[in-house]
Amino acid sequence: MIVLQAYMKVKPEKRESFLESVQPLLKHSRAEAGNAQYQLFEDTENANTFVMLEQWKDQEALDAHNQTEHFQTFVKAAGDLLAEPLNVLRTETL
Numbered sequence: 001m002i003v004l005q006a007y008m009k010v011k012p013e014k015r016e017s018f019l020e021s022v023q024p025l026l027k028h029s030r031a032e033a034g035n036a037q038y039q040l041f042e043d044t045e046n047a048n049t050f051v052m053l054e055q056w057k058d059q060e061a062l063d064a065h066n067q068t069e070h071f072q073t074f075v076k077a078a079g080d081l082l083a084e085p086l087n088v089l090r091t092e093t094l
């Protein structure tokens with residue numbers, strides 16, 4: 001199992017656009033084969049700071065996800081929405 005924590009700091013003026021653009025990503029990613037978890041949480045102490053928690057069956061499932069239209073669309077939009085570069089932490093479990 002591959003676990004990702006993707007930390008995102010959203011520009012305050014882009015908050016609503018971010019929340020709107022992330023909905024298709026959440027919906028379609030959860031439906032992908034090999035996905036065990038795909039959830040978005042907001043940091044209650046740091047405004048406009050979010051973390052996406054993801055769990056993937058294996059590298060093949062993650063690679064397939066990274067090629068999907070919904071992921072690519074979000075990545076393109078993120079450049080305008082994020083105040084800082086995306087910070088992704090990865091761990092692997094048995």
